[in-house]
Amino acid sequence: MADLDDIRAWAARSIRILADDAARAEPTPLLPFPLPGDWGVSLLLKDESAHPTRTLKHRAARALFRHAIACGRIVEGTPVVEATGGGAAVAQAYTARLLGLPYTAVMPGEPDGRRAAPVRDLGGDVRFVTPPLAIYDEARRLAADSGGCFLDQFGWAERALDHRGDDLAGELFAQASRPDWVVAGAGTGATAASLGRHVREHGLSTRLAVVDPENSAYFPGWASGAADYATGMPSRIEGIGRPRMEPGFLPSLIDLMIRVPDAGSVAAARAVRAATGLPVGGSTGTCLWGALHLVSRMRDAGARGGVVAIIGDAGDRHLATYHDDGWAARKGLDPAPHAAAIDRFLHGAPWEPPAPRR
Structure with missing residues (x-):
């Protein structure tokens, strides 16, 4: 396990990166x-x-990552997974790339290269799931299997957005x-x-x-x-x-x-x-x-x-x-x-x- 000082140093450095970007x-x-x-x-x-x-979700993505890092839910190298089908996936992929973190968006529906392209262009991965409401369980499963963080914008965004x-x-x-x-x-x-x-x-x-x-x-x-x-x-x-x-x-x-x-x-x-x-x-x-x-x-x-x-x-x-x-x-x-x-x-x-x- 990483040294506590290293964990905190990475967190502080990452939050500075987000602050500088803003x-x-x-x-x-x-x-x-x-x-x-x-x-x-x-x-x-x-x-x-x-x-x-x-996208409007640009600020929210930055806030979600900042909050998750400050809370210890994301540390260096943590795979980040979200269940979303819209602009949030693009904004989060951008933020994950900024921090050097792997990112996966679980989207509803059949595979669609047009919808996936903006996320993949930013270095993220995309999984498609049916029926649509299954995206949340699939995102939680992927996060658990990879030792990652289910970002969960619906659960956290209201607290994270300043x-x-x-x-x-x-x-x-x-x-x-x-x-x-x-x-x-x-x-x-x-x-x-x-x-x-x-x-x-x-x-x-x-x-x-x-x-x-x-x-x-x-x-x-x-x-x-x-x-x-x-x-x-x-x-x-x-x-x-x-x-x-x-x-x-x-x-x-x-x-x-x-x-x-x-x-x-x-x-x-x-x-x-x-x-x-x-x-x-x-x-x-x-x-x-x-x-x-x-x-x-x-x-x-x-x-x-x-x-x-x-x-x-x-x-x-x-x-x-x-x-x-x-x-x-x-x-x-x-x-x-x-x-x-x-x-x-x-x-x-x-x-x-x-x-x-x-």
Whole structure:
């Protein structure tokens, strides 16, 4: 077994590497989303896809590794395993390479070279597992068999992601001063928790809205107060929505939740691309849909102020999914009525989304 001094020296060195990586990063930009000037309301998009891994999960990956190292769950040479199918795998593979650690992502579904390529390009390994919910047991098994660490973002991210000013929350409020609303999606729930804690710790008047796609347990769990609410159904919007209430989702920090139709998420993702050129995914679309709902409330009340929406999933791979009519049709989604509602609203009409499916 390694000497205790060596273990601690490696841990301190690795945490410095992560701190240096964070210090070198420029703040991610705030992009204006065009609204009519006479509304007196601004909408800004906090573009977390500007990170090297082009994902909101970039900061969370750094925080998870930092926390696991500080807790002794990761030491020099520890194989790291995660169960994830989205941007978290890419961000974690990047961080593992930075620290010289082997990394494996266990993804749901049949083998898919397109999904695996970004992780493998960063030196990580990918295993595909069916049925989808089996990824967690498989990740735990791989970690146990290799003497590794199951990173377990759903169990740890809320505790690991800092809210005291050296990560997303502090950066956002330094850039945007005091917006009326901040809008975020919920995957692990950690990003929303860090924003909510920052607001309360600093006594800000900003309110936190969390958007949730179809099939997810978060909205009904929040609305009903049922901490164990579960739908058992997977989300069609990559990166957000869960079939059960996760431990990192903290309803007490949330001022408002907005249920967003999946077709609305697709339409809004396309609206972001039209406005910014970024080929964003569905989680960004979900956030924009919720942000437009809040903008409409402010406009209709004659209030002046601002809304900031967190976005963080831009990538060319979405051109073949959320931005492709054939893909949407195969998923049973028709974004056209929702796109028309967005267009009418941005030209001054009331915010009147299509009626939900029954």
